[in-house]
Amino acid sequence: MTLTPILAMRWWLPQDAALHGAALDREMYLALWIMTGLLATAHLVMLVGLCIGRREAKRSIWRLEVAPLLLLTILFGWMTIRAERLWAATRYAGADPAVMQVEVVGAQFVWYFRYPGADARFGKTKPELVQPGEGNPLGIDPGDEDGRDDRVSSELVLPIGREVDLRIRSLDVIHGFSVPEMRVKQNAIPGQVFHIHFTPVHEGRYAVLCTQVCGLGHYRMQAAVRVVSIAEFARWSER
Amino acid sequence: MKIFSTHHRTIGIGYLLLAGTSVAIGTLLSLLMRVHRVWPDLNWPLWGVIKPEDYLAAVTMHGTLMVFFVLTTAPQSGFSNLVLPEQIGSRTMALPWLNAAGLWTTVASLLVLLSAFFVRGGGPISGWTSYPPLSALAEAGPGQATGMDLWLVSIGLFCIASTMNGANTLVTVIRCRCKGMTWGRMPLTVWAWLTAALLTVIVFSVLFAAALMLLCDWHAGTSFFVPAGGVINGVVDTQHGDGSPLLWLHLFWFFGHPEVYIAILPGMGMTSMLLANFCRRGIPAYRWMITTTLLIGLLGLSVWGHHMFVAGLNPWAGTVFQLTTIAIAIPSTAKVLNWLMTLWGSRPTYSTPMLWSLGFVSLFIAGGVTGPVLAQPALDAYLHNTFFVVAHFHLVMAMAGVFSIFAGLTYWFPLIAGRRLD
Structure with a gap:
């Protein structure tokens, strides 16, 4: 069993050969890195939370649930605005009739x-x-x-x-x-x-x-x- | 134990057995697809080399079995029948006969579906989404005649059965709660089954109509989904008028997206319950969890267009469906934060159901984070129909969904078998 086929796999996006591709690729990598970060953070929080000793103190919903949720909502909102601009730039206007x-x-x-x-x-x-x-x-x-x-x-x-x-x-x-x-x-x-x-x-x-x-x-x-x-x-x- | 029982627990076990049978066949089909991809020229005993139509039939049947007969039946119909009455202090489900009729209609639907393997032309090849005109014209490929008819009849029966079960769940939760079981005290599992039952009643009726319309396109000379002037295999289709394939996409995905919430909401409810149990603490922000369950259900009805970003909708629709889709990430994130908060500093008991539930949380996060990527129409226009999407819904529905089924099975095993797991 060799790992060569896996290592030789193309891991990133294929070559970009279109004018609008650069902006799309930037958005794609940004989204993927943000999401990878969230994935890692959530797992880290889960693992640490399971490893530390038991805490019985009363916990604040506002600090532990609402505040992170607000931050993530702002993050998702920011991504949505960027995504909407990109979509509008490529799809809202048709091509020039002369093309x-x-x-x-x-x-x-x-x-x-x-x-x-x-x-x-x-x-x-x-x-x-x-x-x-x-x-x-x-x-x-x-x-x-x-x-x-x-x-x-x-x-x-x-x-x-x-x-x-x-x-x-x-x-x-x-x-x-x-x-x-x-x-x-x-x-x-x-x-x-x-x-x-x-x-x-x-x-x-x-x-x-x-x-x-x-x-x-x-x-x-x-x-x-x-x-x-x-x-x-x-x-x-x-x- | 009587087979034709109207007792809710027997019916629940019946649904779980049906899901077990379907998941076994569905998994064999996915193994077949994998082996075929590695050794395309392999000569299978009793079958020979797998032809393209065999592969596509395997894809179609795998998807249909898993989505309908595993992920809809086990978490919703199976577990709700097993414990819902006890969780709200009722002796029975509200409508036992309707309940039994639902189970046996589902069994009939499964048999009809499986029989498609054995008819001339084999199983249908248009995938579990069955986009017309491929699914509406016999000339479009093998398996698209009798096999497709059987698929449609099976789906029609399944819609009827699910509606029976959904109506029964709704009536039970609304009318059969014991004294003191107020809305504000209901377990989160019951809230999840209630929301999923509401979605079931709404969206399966739409799918039923769509399946019936497509069946009419086949046999009653209508043209809901087939446009005029198609040319298949060099022959002009003169049988059809001015239908629109896009209409099927709308109807199908109006069902299809809430369907994934029908599959995952009960798992979320069970996870909230199991994590709290094994962490020996109450569910934090219980009312928030009810709200997020209802919000996911409500928003789930408004996101179907994100399956159609490249289908040729008005670009404005892309923006609207992006907004609703991202909006659904917020209650989902609230749920994940809540589970993390339950687990933080809890020193839980690592029992078998707890381990499955921890796996559920991990897989749900992994599948969930790909959601906001796919929700962006510009990015989805690149990723649409690639393995990125396949991975997204398999992580959420197949992996997380199945982990929650295992969590439920191991947790409620004594109710099923009358003895504890050793």
């Missing part, structure tokens, strides 16, 4: 990424036109002008340093769109469209996972995000 749009579509057990092309408009889709075998996995309506230059990819290619607005939907069941390195996660729910936006700041290739049980192929429902330089993105777009 790059990509549509993310989950289907058992694949992720598709649709780029709107030069017109920056997505063409209409129809469920009855969905034909993955014939190159139309999303059912783009050939009669719609906007859809002519739409491009469907199995890989999410993003230019570095440019904000992207993802419109997330699903063809069949609920999927969970997640890119740990981009610090984003959003369910794809059939019948509805949800938006999340972020800015990738590190070039590289990262995994897209499905984080919501979606059927027997759920475990292999993966894709990739490739963050590339602006010049390379332009080349990829023209290809």
Whole structure:
């Protein structure tokens, strides 16, 4: 029996490759350290309390219960305010309407990424036109002008340093769109469209996972995000 | 001892046996999952290699068995039937026949659930939360036809049984207290069972409605939870209209979160009682403990949205549910401080139930401190559906919850077996 697998485990968060990730990571580590401190303190108090001799003196509820409770309430309140600011900063405002749009579509057990092309408009889709075998996995309506230059990819290619607005939907069941390195996660729910936006700041290739049980192929429902330089993105777009 | 007895203690033992059977099967399933994760290609005798659908069915059945048939039945229905009447000076539970009907409906519900293993397609694969449309369409995967039907029928029966037991507990506590057993003198265990029974009656009726609606989506041509235009396996779903999967998430979690308090409140009550007993002192701030029990129950009804931070709610909802969720940390912290205060300088007797209770406090703190981390929507959006969450609710519900069951079993063993543990 060797301890190597445990020691080799990744103990900290994965690399942060998104602009909003640094603030999130700070908040995460702060919360985890505060909670580790509370865990240790509570156990220490319990152990010391069990080891010392018996005390029969009348104890003050105000000093022993109410005062610590007030302090902890203030601590939780402070954490809540910080957390609410972070949440508001990433989610309250939508992306700038001018940013790059990509549509993310989950289907058992694949992720598709649709780029709107030069017109920056997505063409209409129809469920009855969905034909993955014939190159139309999303059912783009050939009669719609906007859809002519739409491009469907199995890989999410993003230019570095440019904000992207993802419109997330699903063809069949609920999927969970997640890119740990981009610090984003959003369910794809059939019948509805949800938006999340972020800015990738590190070039590289990262995994897209499905984080919501979606059927027997759920475990292999993966894709990739490739963050590339602006010049390379332009080349990829023209290809 | 008659099997079909209406005596509350026999019924209590019946619930404990049912929980014991369920926990044995549920633990075997989790062992199966662990072994599978270490040796995915292992050829099991009589079964063969575990396929993805087998694994997901094991996940679903493990969760369903543990949450419903272990953590709801043992602490609430089991122990309350065992000692609640005696603790309030009553000879019986208020409604003995309803009580027996509750137990046997739960047994029927368990049998229906277990039969899902043996039908064509096997058990359902959508997890104990059964999110539609995966749980609403037979084409979505194996186990999603007869297996899913059986799951829904089982849950429906369980809701009926729990409501019977909850109503019985409420009536008993309200009407059957002996003279002098005022609200201000009731043991904290009774306060916990009362609060949990209130939650049971409120939330299991919602789950019953949700299960019935989903069953209608299967068999009655309705579309509560399935949107139009789904494409499964290349086939367009023309059977359904404009339903919303989010509706199921709301209904399910409106039940699901109070459910964890139904599972843990009796354990908290027992812990308060056992710590005070073995420390040979009264419960400090007894009225505070009643208030915190009621507050946890009340706030527990308003936090379901924290299961849906990434489900696509309005971001404002994230903020609101963060506030209610953090708020529930305050009465929970008050309880922990109270236990620490009871233990401080007490030189307790380290009997078996006391050791289990100390374990409960330790595990409840360990699981509890991860709560305020997950309550932050921005952090939860990263941690959602990861093992961090699995660890959080297993520490609180599975570990602390089971420790309190062991504490109760060892403490009340003479009532169950008629002899002391040696």
